[in-house]
Amino acid sequence: MRYAETGYNLEVDLSRGNIERVETDPRDTELYLGGLGTSAKIIWERVPPEVEPFSPDNLLIFAAGLLCGTPATGCNRTIVTTISPQTELMAFSMMGGFLAPELKYAGYDKVIFRGKSPDLVYLWIHNDKVELRDATHLRGKGAIETAALIQQELKEPKAQVAAIGAAGENRVFFASIEQGRSSASRGGIGAVMGDKNLKAIVVRGTKDVSIAKPMEFMELCNEVLEYIKYRNDHPIPGVMPILAGLGSPQEMKVHDEKWHTENFSWGNSRTRRKDFWNEDIAREWTETMESMRTRLISCYNCPMTCGATISPPGMPTYMMKCFSKLTYTMAAMSDLEFGLGIAQSATEYGVDGFSAPQVMAFALELLENGILTDEDFPGMPEDNEGRFYWLLEHIVHREGIGDILANGTYWAAKQIGKGAEEYAHNNIKKHEQLPLKLSMLNPIYFIMYATGEKINITQIEGQFPQAPFPKREHREAFVKDWFQVPDEKFKQYFLDWEPRGDNSIPYYPTPPMVADIVDWQERMHYIDDALGMCAGLSSFPLKPPYHLHNYPKFISAGAGVDMDEEKLTQAIRRYRTLVRANNTRRGMSRKDEKPPKDHWKKRFPELEKELLDTYYAFKGWNEDGIPTETTLREFGLDYVADDFLARGILTKDADAPPKDDAPEKGKEA
Amino acid sequence: MPEEKKTKTVKTIKVDVDKCNGCRACEMICSAYHAAPKYSGNNPERSRVRVIREPLRDVYVPVYAGEYTPAECLGRDKYIIDGKEYDECAFCRASCPSRDLFKEPDSGLPLKCDMCEGEDEPLCVKWCIVDALTYEEREEEAEEDEKPEDIDVGIEALADKYGMDKIMDAVARMSQQKKD
Numbered sequence: 001m002r003y004a005e006t007g008y009n010l011e012v013d014l015s016r017g018n019i020e021r022v023e024t025d026p027r028d029t030e031l032y033l034g035g036l037g038t039s040a041k042i043i044w045e046r047v048p049p050e051v052e053p054f055s056p057d058n059l060l061i062f063a064a065g066l067l068c069g070t071p072a073t074g075c076n077r078t079i080v081t082t083i084s085p086q087t088e089l090m091a092f093s094m095m096g097g098f099l100a101p102e103l104k105y106a107g108y109d110k111v112i113f114r115g116k117s118p119d120l121v122y123l124w125i126h127n128d129k130v131e132l133r134d135a136t137h138l139r140g141k142g143a144i145e146t147a148a149l150i151q152q153e154l155k156e157p158k159a160q161v162a163a164i165g166a167a168g169e170n171r172v173f174f175a176s177i178e179q180g181r182s183s184a185s186r187g188g189i190g191a192v193m194g195d196k197n198l199k200a201i202v203v204r205g206t207k208d209v210s211i212a213k214p215m216e217f218m219e220l221c222n223e224v225l226e227y228i229k230y231r232n233d234h235p236i237p238g239v240m241p242i243l244a245g246l247g248s249p250q251e252m253k254v255h256d257e258k259w260h261t262e263n264f265s266w267g268n269s270r271t272r273r274k275d276f277w278n279e280d281i282a283r284e285w286t287e288t289m290e291s292m293r294t295r296l297i298s299c300y301n302c303p304m305t306c307g308a309t310i311s312p313p314g315m316p317t318y319m320m321k322c323f324s325k326l327t328y329t330m331a332a333m334s335d336l337e338f339g340l341g342i343a344q345s346a347t348e349y350g351v352d353g354f355s356a357p358q359v360m361a362f363a364l365e366l367l368e369n370g371i372l373t374d375e376d377f378p379g380m381p382e383d384n385e386g387r388f389y390w391l392l393e394h395i396v397h398r399e400g401i402g403d404i405l406a407n408g409t410y411w412a413a414k415q416i417g418k419g420a421e422e423y424a425h426n427n428i429k430k431h432e433q434l435p436l437k438l439s440m441l442n443p444i445y446f447i448m449y450a451t452g453e454k455i456n457i458t459q460i461e462g463q464f465p466q467a468p469f470p471k472r473e474h475r476e477a478f479v480k481d482w483f484q485v486p487d488e489k490f491k492q493y494f495l496d497w498e499p500r501g502d503n504s505i506p507y508y509p510t511p512p513m514v515a516d517i518v519d520w521q522e523r524m525h526y527i528d529d530a531l532g533m534c535a536g537l538s539s540f541p542l543k544p545p546y547h548l549h550n551y552p553k554f555i556s557a558g559a560g561v562d563m564d565e566e567k568l569t570q571a572i573r574r575y576r577t578l579v580r581a582n583n584t585r586r587g588m589s590r591k592d593e594k595p596p597k598d599h600w601k602k603r604f605p606e607l608e609k610e611l612l613d614t615y616y617a618f619k620g621w622n623e624d625g626i627p628t629e630t631t632l633r634e635f636g637l638d639y640v641a642d643d644f645l646a647r648g649i650l651t652k653d654a655d656a657p658p659k660d661d662a663p664e665k666g667k668e669a
Numbered sequence: 670m671p672e673e674k675k676t677k678t679v680k681t682i683k684v685d686v687d688k689c690n691g692c693r694a695c696e697m698i699c700s701a702y703h704a705a706p707k708y709s710g711n712n713p714e715r716s717r718v719r720v721i722r723e724p725l726r727d728v729y730v731p732v733y734a735g736e737y738t739p740a741e742c743l744g745r746d747k748y749i750i751d752g753k754e755y756d757e758c759a760f761c762r763a764s765c766p767s768r769d770l771f772k773e774p775d776s777g778l779p780l781k782c783d784m785c786e787g788e789d790e791p792l793c794v795k796w797c798i799v800d801a802l803t804y805e806e807r808e809e810e811a812e813e814d815e816k817p818e819d820i821d822v823g824i825e826a827l828a829d830k831y832g833m834d835k836i837m838d839a840v841a842r843m844s845q846q847k848k849d
């Protein structure tokens with residue numbers, strides 16, 4: 001009997017139209033938990049580095065996290081894993097909503113797609129009945145529209161649908177997979193889905209998800225729910241509103257956008273408008289939001305209402321969350337009404353809300369600077385907002401210049417040449433980042449930006465305050481009920497962190513402290529991605545209800561896997577290393593681990609080197625950022641060590657432990 | 670001598686659809702609470718409250734399972750509230766042959782909300798921390814009438830489906846098998 005998980009994956013061969021239900025190995029649950037962890041292992045085993053993103057041999061894995069479908073509040077993430085066309089690395093992107101629990105109720109933990117369908121199809125999973133169905137009539141349809149049409153034709157209003165729009169079909173490198181309330185956007189995973197000729201995955205499940213130790217598990221769930229209520233009533237003082245509470249950034253509720261609009265950059269991540277926000281704009285934007293927002297909405301089994309239904313005048317209703325509220329507005333130097341309107345089209349087309357606006361602003365910058373000319377934009381309207389709609393159309397349909405832009409700023413700049421590379425200035429690992437340009441280097445953020453393999457800063461940061469509080473007394477008050485820390489020393493790190501003087505950025509926190517802090521934050525995100533937990537209740541906010549101390553109990557009581565803090569940390573490090581190993585094998589190394597040159601004005605090359613060296617050593621990686629043989633064998637990743645030695649990625653470590661010293665035999669360091 | 674007044678406790682769950690965010694925590698916890706053993710699993714399909722949810726039309730209606738009915742209504746209701754049209758029978762609580770709401774997924778037996786007998790507060794209310802569901806209790810004078818047992822309702826439903834004879838046969842056969 002398997003608990004929390006179902007113990008079954010679906011293997012779908014799209015080339016042959018063959019579908020199989022395959023039992024999984026419970027030992028993998030102990031070692032890699034589930035979700036991202038077990039998916040990383042499947043990618044390692046079945047997608048060697050020779051496999052290109054658009055090869056039929058690339059896999060596209062939809063995984064429900066280990067605890068999805070259990071009563072654990074907010075545990076609803078689908079983790080989508082594949083090789084990204086944009087970064088050419090392993091991409092993993094998460095979406096909330098309702099799909100993952102539904103998949104569990106249907107009796108599966110993962111759906112693994114391989115091959116390429118000859119015609120456009122969708123997968124319909126209804127408990128034991130699983131079939132590929134023709135989707136040629138849905139070609140070109142919007143992602144949200146597609147979901148509604150499929151529910152109608154199947155007469156299954158309760159079916160959950162994740163679909164791509166035109167962008168995915170046309171293999172736009174930053175195409176998303178949309179699921180109504182939520183989307184998996186980063187890394188261009190929607191393009192891989194389009195390449196496989198898979199329009200949608202549709203799920204309806206009416207079976208049970210079982211719990212190993214029911215009373216213990218409910219006790220933990222009740223504690224979490226109580227703490228959420230407590231935190232809702234006690235926002236953290238001294239930080240900006242979106243960091244004070246729980247949930248994904250509460251962008252649908254918060255009207256005061258002074259912080260975002262004055263700190264984030266406008267246009268192609270260029271202009272900081274320090275005096276932008278004023279009363280008139282506040283009034284206007286509040287009216288816009290209130291007139292278009294019909295309701296605040298949640299994901300499955302979560303009270304946080306981070307999303308909203310938006311009805312722009314004259315356009316169909318759609319659902320929105322987080323910061324896509326402002327990305328189009330700011331890229332186009334426009335207002336909120338424009339932003340909420342174009343986001344409707346962008347959601348139907350299915351594009352990433354960070355990359356798409358930047359790509360469009362990048363194109364217009366190239367035009368302004370004569371690198372592209374009017375001839376590249378035939379028929380483009382004169383007005384700024386019209387231009388963004390025109391560009392969006394051309395990108396998602398890969399028409400004219402849109403065909404080049406659809407590859408993202410990094411690849412487009414290469415193709416265009418003539419100095420265009422200088423304008424693709426906001427990328428890490430070939431992927432567009434948050435439009436943020438700051439002054440003084442922050443050592444914690446330096447390491448997170450450089451080494452993150454989730455490509456998005458919001459998916460690495462969270463547990464440690466972004467900046468020191470002004471006075472020691474504020475810091476003392478903050479650490480008082482900070483029980484989430486992995487160790488008491490983190491409180492001291494924070495207490496001693498001053499806005500100015502010796503103990504301030506960039507030299508404080510010191511490199512070893514930075515390693516500790518980043519590792520903690522990253523660990524939280526990786527565990528969320530294996531369990532299917534929403535970052536909004538765990539890794540993203542300060543003082544979350546889920547943390548390193550209660551997670552082992554959730555796993556033991558829920559999945560019946562014997563777990564403690566030590567074992568959990570070891571498991572996270574194991575599959576985190578495996579993610580890196582997948583990317584190492586694809587050529588990623590220290591040379592790629594760089595924040596954009598202009599991310600901070602004040603840079604410190606020597607300090608940055610020391611930070612990176614210290615962090616790599618802390619992680620058990622060599623100075624190139626490659627996991628050492630010793631590290632790999634310690635985690636029981638002998639198969640990776642052997643592969644690296646065979647490929648010449650590593651040479652034999654003198655002090656590597658003997659091969660059979662696998663951690664499952666109780667030999668963890 | 671005046672007859673002693675009987676009272677009954679009226680238990681009300683107030684549903685404020687404006688506050689519902691569609692999370693379905695109510696469905697999840699109801700099914701977990703009624704699992705045997707308690708909390709050993711969950712499956713919203715077994716829940717005695719279901720959220721009729723159509724986000725794009727802004728339809729959010731948590732509906733509670735009421736009485737089982739063997740035959741569907743001939744007349745149907747359709748509501749339009751604030752310009753929003755709700756599906757036929759949207760607000761009806763019956764476990765009724767016209768739809769698959771409020772039936773056990775494997776047996777098809779009817780489900781009915783029991784207000785979480787024995788708990789301080791209905792679980793769906795406890796888990797709806799946004800207060801779309803709130804709970805009230807009051808005493809009212811009343812004549813006590815016999816409530817049919819769950820098992821009676823179940824058998825009645827089976828009888829409607831298969832006929833009494835077939836059920837008697839099946840019960841006889843099963844008890845024979847148990848003895849063997």
Ligand code: SF4
Pocket residue numbers: 074075076096097246247248297298299300302303304305306307534535536537
């Ligand atoms: S916190 Fe927000 S984003 Fe996360 S599960 Fe809840 S509603 Fe969804």
Ligand code: SF4
Pocket residue numbers: 688689690691692693694695696720731796797798799801802
């Ligand atoms: S728990 Fe409350 S908010 Fe969530 S669906 Fe049920 S009634 Fe609506």
Ligand code: SF4
Pocket residue numbers: 698699700702716717718733781782783784785791792793794
């Ligand atoms: S009151 Fe109890 S039995 Fe009734 S729907 Fe709510 S949780 Fe279920």
